[in-house]
Amino acid sequence: xxxxxxxxxxxxxxxxxxxxxxxxxxxxxxxxxxxxxxxxxxxxxxxxxxxxxxxxxxxxxxxxxxxxxxxxxxxxxxxxxxxxxxxxxxxxxxxxxxxxxxxxxxxxxxxxxx
Amino acid sequence: xxxxxxxxxxxxxxxxxxxxxxxxxxxxxxxxxxxxxxxxxxxxxxxxxxxxxxxxxxxxxxxxxxxxxxxxxxxxxxxxxxxxxxxxxxxxxxxxxxxxxxxxxxxxxxxx
Numbered sequence: 001x002x003x004x005x006x007x008x009x010x011x012x013x014x015x016x017x018x019x020x021x022x023x024x025x026x027x028x029x030x031x032x033x034x035x036x037x038x039x040x041x042x043x044x045x046x047x048x049x050x051x052x053x054x055x056x057x058x059x060x061x062x063x064x065x066x067x068x069x070x071x072x073x074x075x076x077x078x079x080x081x082x083x084x085x086x087x088x089x090x091x092x093x094x095x096x097x098x099x100x101x102x103x104x105x106x107x108x109x110x111x112x113x114x
Numbered sequence: 115x116x117x118x119x120x121x122x123x124x125x126x127x128x129x130x131x132x133x134x135x136x137x138x139x140x141x142x143x144x145x146x147x148x149x150x151x152x153x154x155x156x157x158x159x160x161x162x163x164x165x166x167x168x169x170x171x172x173x174x175x176x177x178x179x180x181x182x183x184x185x186x187x188x189x190x191x192x193x194x195x196x197x198x199x200x201x202x203x204x205x206x207x208x209x210x211x212x213x214x215x216x217x218x219x220x221x222x223x224x225x226x
Contacts, residue, residue, distance in 0.1 A: 031212045041219075043216040044216075045216075096206075102159040106156065107155075
């Protein structure tokens with residue numbers, strides 16, 4: 001069972017370039033999330049989805065777009081990368097249909113924008 | 115998130131000492147999560163609390179949610195070097211949105 005898989009694991013971009021980060025989960029979870037982690041700032045929610053075809057803004061959505069065309073995949077796009085988007089990105093998924101359900105995290109994507 | 119504040123931001127303790135990390139919400143919590151992260155790695159789920167007054171334990175780590183469901187504490191008894199890392203509290207404030215946000219984290223160092 002793979003759980004939550006993020007691709008790629010590392011990426012270096014030049015300012016202005018675009019890229020898409022893929023998050024895939026094989027647990028049939030309804031909820032999926034994208035976070036960024038910067039030193040001393042914990043995890044900040046970028047966008048999230050409560051089901052296939054739905055997306056919602058989180059705390060820091062500017063400069064990012066997302067899509068959830070298939071239930072198992074949640075894509076995070078950077079249209080024009082900026083150095084301020086240098087960060088570690090984490091994807092997570094959860095049921096949120098029953099009590100005591102944890103959110104499962106991917107291993108992270110380390111993105112550097114130069 | 116400013117909706118969720120953790121304290122302290124960092125902590126250095128001597129091996130064998132007890133410690134407590136706090137997580138305070140500006141709103142009533144629907145669910146409260148505790149995760150641990152080792153430097154440069156992914157997140158490890160510790161516990162989730164939902165009921166006011168609830169308390170859960172895993173090995174030497176105990177987490178409590180207060181009766182008003184606006185504050186949680188994570189207590190480590192007899193700390194070990196393996197407890198070192200970043201502790202993150204996460205919260206869902208509404209059962210309708212599923213929006214899961216996190217505090218800024220607490221970095222724990224345990225000196226042998």
